[in-house]
Amino acid sequence: MSNILTTRSGPPSAVSRTSGVTVIAQDAGLYGLDRPGTAWDWMRQSGQPPTGADWVRPKVADAWARCVDEHHLPTGVDFAPRLDPVLTCPEDFELWRREWSSAFTASLSAMAYDFRSYLDESSVTLVLCDPLGKVFYVLDAGLNIRPGGVAMARIGADWRECNIGNTGIGTACLLRVPAAFNGREHFSPAFHPYATAGCPIASPDGGIVAFVGLITDRRDAASLMLGFLKLACRLLEANLFDSFFSTGRLLRLRDGDVTASSSGPESLVEGLVAVKEEGRISGVNQSALHLLGASTHIDVIGKELSSFLRVDLAACEGFDSVVLAHSNSGRPLRVERRLFGPLTNVPRARTERKSREEPSDTAPVAPFSALNAEWRDLILDAALQKAANLQAQNIPLLITGESGVGKDYLVRRLHGCGSRKDRMLVAINCAAIPRELIESELFGYEGGSFTGARSKGKRGKFLEADKGMLFLDEIGDMALDLQATLLRVLESSEITPIGGTRSIPIDVRVVAATNCSLPDMVQKGAFRRDLYYRLNGVQLWLPPLRERPDRLQLIAHLLRQEWQSLGLEEEKEPSDDVWRVFFKHPWPGNIREARNVVRAVLAVTRGRRINIDDLPRDFLQEMNVRPNPAPASLDEAPAFADERASVGRPVDAPGELADWEARAVHSALASSGGNVAKAARSLGITRATLYHKMARYGLRSDRRIVSRN
Numbered sequence: 001m002s003n004i005l006t007t008r009s010g011p012p013s014a015v016s017r018t019s020g021v022t023v024i025a026q027d028a029g030l031y032g033l034d035r036p037g038t039a040w041d042w043m044r045q046s047g048q049p050p051t052g053a054d055w056v057r058p059k060v061a062d063a064w065a066r067c068v069d070e071h072h073l074p075t076g077v078d079f080a081p082r083l084d085p086v087l088t089c090p091e092d093f094e095l096w097r098r099e100w101s102s103a104f105t106a107s108l109s110a111m112a113y114d115f116r117s118y119l120d121e122s123s124v125t126l127v128l129c130d131p132l133g134k135v136f137y138v139l140d141a142g143l144n145i146r147p148g149g150v151a152m153a154r155i156g157a158d159w160r161e162c163n164i165g166n167t168g169i170g171t172a173c174l175l176r177v178p179a180a181f182n183g184r185e186h187f188s189p190a191f192h193p194y195a196t197a198g199c200p201i202a203s204p205d206g207g208i209v210a211f212v213g214l215i216t217d218r219r220d221a222a223s224l225m226l227g228f229l230k231l232a233c234r235l236l237e238a239n240l241f242d243s244f245f246s247t248g249r250l251l252r253l254r255d256g257d258v259t260a261s262s263s264g265p266e267s268l269v270e271g272l273v274a275v276k277e278e279g280r281i282s283g284v285n286q287s288a289l290h291l292l293g294a295s296t297h298i299d300v301i302g303k304e305l306s307s308f309l310r311v312d313l314a315a316c317e318g319f320d321s322v323v324l325a326h327s328n329s330g331r332p333l334r335v336e337r338r339l340f341g342p343l344t345n346v347p348r349a350r351t352e353r354k355s356r357e358e359p360s361d362t363a364p365v366a367p368f369s370a371l372n373a374e375w376r377d378l379i380l381d382a383a384l385q386k387a388a389n390l391q392a393q394n395i396p397l398l399i400t401g402e403s404g405v406g407k408d409y410l411v412r413r414l415h416g417c418g419s420r421k422d423r424m425l426v427a428i429n430c431a432a433i434p435r436e437l438i439e440s441e442l443f444g445y446e447g448g449s450f451t452g453a454r455s456k457g458k459r460g461k462f463l464e465a466d467k468g469m470l471f472l473d474e475i476g477d478m479a480l481d482l483q484a485t486l487l488r489v490l491e492s493s494e495i496t497p498i499g500g501t502r503s504i505p506i507d508v509r510v511v512a513a514t515n516c517s518l519p520d521m522v523q524k525g526a527f528r529r530d531l532y533y534r535l536n537g538v539q540l541w542l543p544p545l546r547e548r549p550d551r552l553q554l555i556a557h558l559l560r561q562e563w564q565s566l567g568l569e570e571e572k573e574p575s576d577d578v579w580r581v582f583f584k585h586p587w588p589g590n591i592r593e594a595r596n597v598v599r600a601v602l603a604v605t606r607g608r609r610i611n612i613d614d615l616p617r618d619f620l621q622e623m624n625v626r627p628n629p630a631p632a633s634l635d636e637a638p639a640f641a642d643e644r645a646s647v648g649r650p651v652d653a654p655g656e657l658a659d660w661e662a663r664a665v666h667s668a669l670a671s672s673g674g675n676v677a678k679a680a681r682s683l684g685i686t687r688a689t690l691y692h693k694m695a696r697y698g699l700r701s702d703r704r705i706v707s708r709n
């Protein structure tokens with residue numbers, strides 16, 4: 001290395017090392033060299049950022065130069081994130097987070113089912129940051145990256161470039177444009193094991209409302225992630241669009257002639273235009289700008305719609321009516337119009353922070369007047385709406401999510417509001433029925449067909465559910481040979497009872513649910529691929545409680561429900577500390593656990609105020625599990641100095657949840673002497689979930705392994 005450290009402008013140019021052709025380094029590994037890595041080593045030793053573009057991409061060289069010259073960050077060392085007291089205003093962040101969390105939750109939840117499988121399959125973690133680069137939402141608690149997760153994938157982490165060096169997220173926040181970096185293109189070595197990408201989410205008036213960031217430990221995946229991220233942000237913007245307006249009209253624009261069946265390739269995201277009563281444009285998304293022939297928001301906001309679009313709005317008065325219009329350049333467009341409805345629970349647009357002087361609620365995580373607030377479960381509503389549409393089209397549904405997130409609850413609500421609500425909903429827990437009985441349970445049997453059979457025979461669950469709904473819960477636990485039989489029935493819509501010769505036609509809507517990863521099971525040969533595709537017409541994923549930004553409102557709702565059902569006269573109100581615990585707790589048993597905790601609390605609390613002492617002991621102990629630094633994953637985790645200092649504190653970050661969870665699982669197994677059923681009971685989760693978690697953390701239930709640490 002030392003021979004290439006002689007120039008102050010960077011490592012020697014690629015020109016001298018190759019055949020005289022100037023090569024712009026795009027990626028690590030060009031000509032077998034880790035080019036950004038070499039440049040980074042050079043920067044570490046010289047203390048200077050490279051100035052040439054032939055060893056790192058110009059964007060990387062610029063970012064490194066900013067880190068050294070403007071942010072004055074130390075080169076080549078793992079440094080603690082800076083905390084700038086002027087830019088870091090916790091009250092602002094809290095206000096902002098509260099205001100936006102539910103809007104993002106609703107939009108994200110509508111997309112999360114689709115996002116989730118991408119994130120899981122590609123080991124990517126998603127974070128949402130406020131306009132200054134502070135994380136207010138983490139989609140998978142950072143667990144996708146590796147057990148332990150990246151320390152910065154936690155709520156409140158500050159990703160600004162001046163704080164931690166260039167990352168896709170911090171640099172996107174600074175430059176207000178999408179950005180992505182591969183491993184050694186990051187200034188801080190803490191990010192060298194990762195690739196990061198960030199992209200702004202624009203509000204309809206052209207402001208920036210948030211940033212979406214992706215982090216993966218596939219450190220060469222930056223450009224791949226960026227492509228996906230840009231598209232995801234356009235979809236998210238479209239989903240959020242409505243939440244900025246309460247009055248006026250929304251026009252949906254698509255390319256092409258209303259009468260033409262095909263008008264060439266279309267943008268995946270339709271154009272959205274918000275128009276005030278008096279006909280002025282108050283908001284547009286990127287696709288609409290393109291369709292209207294404008295380049296920036298400034299060109300259109302506040303201008304008359306008629307100066308961009310020749311359309312007879314009265315003609316699309318009716319619901320679902322679409323009319324043909326033309327942009328001023330003569331481009332044919334299909335236009336659909338609707339009124340913005342009354343919005344509930346969703347904040348109005350505000351892309352600027354409130355001034356510091358405004359009164360703020362200083363309790364950091366308490367849901368203010370959540371106990372009295374009217375609250376709607378937008379995540380459940382979004383899932384229900386999607387499920388109902390799919391059911392109407394007879395598309396099979398597979399509901400996934402951890403134990404206790406509400407899969408069963410969703411199915412019951414779905415049945416209650418669907419066209420088959422007057423027919424039976426028949427639920428089968430595939431894990432609970434003994435293997436040898438499941439066939440007769442599902443398909444029934446003819447009288448006297450086997451020893452012990454009833455003389456009159458028995459109708460199976462399929463027949464009971466005829467014209468209604470059949471809910472196959474814990475489908476991942478069904479034995480392989482039965483999977484083949486089930487598939488046959490689903491394909492043919494006929495059953496033959498055991499001992500019978502006659503096939504009986506059936507008409508059932510099948511919904512399946514699982515907390516296992518069926519794709520993993522398919523991979524391992526434990527679940528039939530063809531059955532997986534048959535059941536998985538569309539997958540609905542319900543997020544774990546710890547990942548729900550509205551978890552405090554949900555817990556407040558459970559509290560209200562429980563005290564009403566107990567007929568208690570005096571309302572009970574959790575203290576701020578209790579709300580903080582509820583917010584930070586990892587809730588491995590999800591909503592089921594929350595309901596149990598709320599019930600226990602109501603049983604012991606005397607007086608109006610619920611204090612920390614009223615919380616169940618084991619629930620509190622779960623928060624104080626002290627992570628040992630033993631596992632390799634912790635040592636290797638690219639934590640910053642102050643993040644490391646937090647080890648041993650009560651868990652307070654989704655990024656630390658994997659450690660917490662691994663240890664909670666470990667300690668439950670250790671105290672149950674390796675008895676999985678007992679350990680699962682003590683954690684408030686099902687056995688299947690516990691096995692899943694044990695596999696994730698490489699734990700086995702025998703005494704030797706469990707007592708290893």
Ligand SMILES: Nc1ncnc2c1ncn2[C@@H]1O[C@H](COP(=O)(O)OP(=O)(O)OP(=O)(O)O)[C@@H](O)[C@H]1O
Binds near residue numbers: 402403405515592595
């Ligand atoms: N959105 C919700 N609002 C209020 N209560 C809920 C909600 N979702 C679930 N619950 C409650 O949480 C508990 C667990 O829900 P449910 O049994 O549907 O979870 P699940 O995902 O099916 O769990 P498992 O995978 O272990 O079967 C139930 O008491 C249910 O009433």
